Amino acid sequence: MKHGWRLAARNLGRNRRRNLATGASIALGFCGLVLIGGYAVRVERFLRTNTVYLQQVGHLAIYRDGGLERGVAQPARFALSADDQRRITSVLGGTPEVELVGRHLIGMGLAGNGCTTVPFSALGVEPEVQARVLAHPEVQAASPELARPLRGELLARYPNVAGAAALSAGLAELLGKTRIHDELAASPPNGSAALAPDCAVRTGGARADVDANVQLAALTWAGTMSAVDVEVVNLFHTPLAETEDGTLVTSLATLQQLYATDAVSYLSVYLRDARDAHRLAAALERAIDAAGVPVRVYPFDDERVGPYYAGTMPFLTSLVGFIGLLVAAVVVLSIVNAMTLSMLERTRELGMLRALGFSRGQVLGLCLREATLLAVMAVGVGLALALTIATMINHSGARFSPPGVPGSILFLLTPTPALCAALATLIVPLAAGAAWLAVRKKTRASVVGLLHEQVS
Template identity: 30%
Template sequence: MEIWRTAWRNLWRNRRRTLVTLAAMALALCVMILYSGLLGGYLRDMERNITALEVGDLQVHAAGYLDDPSLHTRIAQPEALLARLRAGGYRATPRLLAWGMAAAQESSAGVSFRGVELASDSGVSSIHRRLQQGRWLDSADPQGIVIGRQLARILAVSPGAEIVALSQGADGALAAGLFRVRGVLQSIGDATDRAGVFMTAAAFRELFVLPGGAHQIVVRRPGTLALPAAAQAVRAAAAGLDVQTWRERMPTLASLLDSARGGMLVMFFIVYAAVAILVLNAMLMAVFERIRELGVLKALGVGPGGVLALMLAEASLLSLLAIAAGAALAAPFLHYLQVVGLNLASLAGVSFMGVAMNPVWRAHVNAAVFAEPILALLLIVAAAVCYPSLRAAFLDPVQAMRHS
């Protein structure tokens, strides 16, 4: 107890220096906490955009479809599989996919048609809430379609406009239909923005003369189940079909998201290295100012362990104060970033690896957001105080007392 009192008093003998050191440590900690929270939010939102908007956690295709996506390569009995999956607590929806052309008044574009089963799709994907203009599909309006935002720009159409869809039906004949734009999506991802045309499954089946089957089943796992376990279970349920997780569908993105945490370590290192030098210098100055006094202490019989403990106690108190100040400083900013977020309207529509980034960047807050920067700070301070503390602990009392 005594040692802590002494350490506390020592800390405040040079008030201004201690305050400056404290402020610098607190600032660095605050920045790292905010950074870590923003990064966590970014990673969470990216994964959410991938799984909740387009890809889902898992996708089921007929064997060979991904290598050669033909209208004819279908999952023959999707209903049975869907029922099995739903019984297991999974949310799942069938999708119908085809490519063709959409023509408006002035221009035309190659597009990807997607037939959606409205009732189950809204439980799997939140795309129906991501409209920039107009409304989502409605089974009462089979001629209504929803298109990607770049496509709307290329075709120069807005809700209400007519579009002619052209392709080749399953019967080999020309598939043509007149549709009306019901809605235009927000930025979803490169492929959907540029070419996505969503229609009801019924309208798709009629256009492409396709009575049964599905090209793709998008699956969301129950929240409690880890992705690998879910993949295993779905593979067992979907024998003979091709089951892939979103990580397998987008391997580069998955590994980039995994390595983003590693990038944070680099940031920690850089900012904290500057802190380490600061702390090292402050502690060294504290030792040399007091060199005579430390000599007296040792002459009075305080061993190296006692002096070391005193120095470490000072460093611990300094760190605790810095952590309290840094966390207190970060908390309101972090709260703001979590609730309001950074508005990236200027970035509207920017995609990373083809996946859209959210227009508002919010921080994700959990214990790790605080724990990791604090732990890193403690480690770096521990490293920085080693030399000054050992130096103080092993002073020669005779020489130290003569030091002027």
């Protein structure tokens, strides 16, 4: 019935106030869905970027089999030796989806300022790789503010500073390292740094900030005491509040010296497209095993390597899903209500249409077209409204702190075209379905019944 749409459009013109109210509720519902969806997209992207790039897990993290679970307790046994690294790198070199590979050492120990010590957890990185990872377009798009150090520059900018290291702001504060390398070079403090500071003065900060060096002590993998000097060149916030008081990033070489090893804990693999992660994880695991290194390859959303991502996404999904359900319920109810009232008023007209020869299906189709048309127009309005609000919010510079994240990030809503299209293809059939619920019974009634129903 090709003229059905025209008839439907005309019918929308009657009882405009009610159709306007129904349309408005659909439009607002759709607008709300788009905005909360935009928030979810933004947070997912933020979480993913955080895990993959900022925490340098990579889209894939390659550990020796057992290394993720027991690498900290028995690093010598579960690390990847120099020979392992060569074999793995050669497999990765033949994988076109791979964009970049980083080598990392994880270790713990004590960081001291000559007076006090604080336990640290360190990540060793290759400074050039780190610089490339943090400059990645994904990072720049999702959380550029977290990729920049709070103060100072990335490790790669200090090739001539021995043991250049980045400290989490909380760790730096505990150690009293309030001034970093660049700041001390710009305005050297009066007096020289004491070799062994007077630790009786417990205001450690006042004494410790005369230089930017920190001593890292740990047990080597062979089990002997070891220590190295590092120089604080930048301060950063960790993505998680729990790690803010004890995280340190330095060059792989520095950490390898501290632990007296040439092995690494894991390799981080950055892919051109995050969607390849799961497929490649299994394929690479087989290929590297075949090359003689028993490894496990973990995608970034595996809770063992990306606990924050894996832990937060189900919560976010269920929250957004719940709100989405509520909105959908409102849309359905308003359509059912509007169509039920409309059908009550038009009972005799439906009977007339049936008398003129419209089949049950054609009458039903006419009603569904009305609801669909109303929904499509409302979705258009809702989309325009959502995009306007999102643009306003995105330009307002509002910030927020995602749960468990120190510092704040820009509050952005990113309703992607895919999201909007997906929501529209959800809400329009939903509206049609609601209309079907409301008019189905009417269209089944007998023609005589329809024609002679008393309309109040």
